[in-house]
Amino acid sequence: MNLIFAQPSKPFWPARWWWLLLAIIVLFAGGVRYVGYDFSLPYVDHPDEPNWNLAGRMIIDYGSAKPLNYHAYPPGIITINYVLLRFFHDEATPPSTLIDWVRLISITISLGTVILVALLAYRIATPLAGLLASGVWAIEPVMIDHSRFATADPYVTCFAALAIFCALSGTLYDRDRWTTAGIVAIMLAIVFKYQAGFLLPVVAGLPLLRLLAHPDQRRRVLTTSAYHAGYLVVFFFWLLAIYPTLDANDVPNWVAPTDEAGLPGWSTTRQNINNATDPLEAQAVFRLGLVSLGWLVWPRVRQQINGLALITVIAGAGAWFVGVGVFGEQAFRQFVAFTTLLIVLAGVGLALWAIPLGWLLEQLQTRWPATQRFTARPYALSLALGTVVMIACLPTAASAIDNAYNHTLPAxxxxxxxxxxxxxxxxxxxxxxxxxxxxxxxxxxxxxxxxxxxxxxxxxxxxxxxxxxxxxxxxxxxxxxxxxxxxxxxxxxxxxxxxxxxxxxxxxxxxxxxxxxxxxLRPMQFSAAGQVGSTRQQVGPVRLVGYDIDRTEAQAGDTITFTLYWQADETTDIVYRVYNHLAWPDSRDFVGQADGSPLPNIHRGTNTWADPGETLISQSFTITVDPAAEPGEYRLITGFYHPETYQRLIGPDGDDFIRVTTITVLGEPVPSDRLID
CATH class of the missing domain: 3.40.50 (Rossmann fold)
Structure with missing residues (x-):
């Protein structure tokens, strides 16, 4: 007991060099997270991001998120959306326009988790353990993905780790304010995910162990714990009696229905373990780290470990896993905090290798003094071990960079x-x-x-x-x-x-x-062939591939309505306009015309026609046949011209038009049964 609860010999905070190395890890973690934070937007990719966003909007519009049945959901992430929408949202735009702000906050919070992972591993073992654990967590692509989304996951993970760190630090160093900070942190974690409440016995009970280490401070410790109990009573009164937490089963797709809670069986437990660990990419490093905790059977190794810190992190991981598991099989995102604590333990396990390797070098030095030069520097072994782990994690780091790049790509x-x-x-x-x-x-x-x-x-x-x-x-x-x-x-x-x-x-x-x-779901009425523009003109070509038309026979004074279908090999340098003429067969004289923008949307001019495989549907053109037009056959032709110089695009045969179809102008009314549907 004295070994576990005695005042730690190492400083409360690591040395300056340690913080410099951690800063490098945090910078890398921030780089691969902040890059592409606005991926997919304005399309909202994650299924839950709009849930909390709209719930915040509902609170503004209706005073409650009940219209969406999210009034009983943990209020943390909804509150962040509410505050941003309340003070910064332009109501002329969709609420989702502020999701990128929430993502930025989420990423920043996740960087706090990188630091807390390092500090927790440092509390358990050595500075090297903290750096290894934070490094592995920082580069894991699955952790990076969950850090970017505007969901509760980054917040609950950070606050859960903070609660354990504060409670543990306050207990080890007998600091009341740190134990109180742990209580505040666990309340914040619960506000973002109710399941974080399963950590409460660890966070609230841990400081009471000071009664064993400091029996002379019994009154102070109990007074502090009494205050903690008071804070928690007030908090849970608000959470259960004022906030509609008890209606959480009504939340759509709720993952923790109390009416289905029960002790998980072996099959569920095994599946949840797989769900929590299989998504990790650095599997070899992660598993080696956990297996390496077996070095603790050696007394020489145990002497370098803070037993209370180790037990606390294990207890926290176990409490989270069991607490989430009572609601059945769960997806990875429900185990992010659990897996984070496992990575802390894996970092400790990897760092433990420095102890047996150091012992081995001592034996070599005893037998062969010449080997002393390999350990002349005090941090040589830690540096070598850290380098080996870093090399082993290079593929994962490369995946993290690829992941970041992927999130910068157009959606x-x-x-x-x-x-x-x-x-x-x-x-x-x-x-x-x-x-x-x-x-x-x-x-x-x-x-x-x-x-x-x-x-x-x-x-x-x-x-x-x-x-x-x-x-x-x-x-x-x-x-x-x-x-x-x-x-x-x-x-x-x-x-x-x-x-x-x-x-x-x-x-x-x-x-x-x-x-x-x-x-x-409707094809073109008629196919067509022809093109204007050429490489000689350095424009196009633009091809006519089909058309729809309401009639091919008309009287003088009738209207003919048609739609053209175009394809283009590349964009044009300027925005061309289209002309449509009803012309005589052997001349350019015409008895009807319709000019204008090729497509209904003027912003989709010919200078945007960049996809050769795209079929461009023109606006609906209407030509009125000249009332004085003589009966006969006319050509419906189309083409493109420069809006300022009126220069037309020329086709491969030298013509500046494409023949669409033949229109017959009759001398008598067109029977209704001869119109084209």
């Missing part, structure tokens, strides 16, 4: 939303889960002007195209792999022939997000 869903809003008419769409909320303003952060209601979560091949059309579905967003499979079967090809391929997003290392193909 496919943002590109898709921008494309649809700017390029096609509004209408319902169907897709799989990849794009179920891409056009949802509340849950997906969609900022566009047009509305694209989500018709159904399905693949287009689940029903005949005619059935989808009868249900009002206009578009289908198909996974790119499914699109490729459809091209290999007659049935799939029949679907493709019955739709219009608008745009593809094939697999690419230069983008993040799903690969997909976008279809309109």
């Amino acid at each position: 496919r869903r943002v590109d898709l939303a921008t494309y649809m809003d700017a390029s096609v008419p509004p209408g319902p769409y169907l897709s799989n889960t990849d794009n179920h909320k891409t056009f949802n303003r509340s849950w997906g952060g969609y900022p566009g002007e047009k509305e694209f209601p989500y018709a159904r979560m399905a693949l287009v091949t689940e029903q005949p195209l005619e059935t989808w059309r009868e249900q009002g579905v206009e578009y289908a967003i198909v996974p790119y792999g499914v699109y490729e499979e459809m091209q290999t079967t007659p049935a799939g090809q029949a679907y493709l022939d019955g739709m219009l391929l608008l745009k593809t997003y094939p697999p690419s290392d230069e983008y993040r997000g799903p690969d997909m193909a976008v279809f309109r």
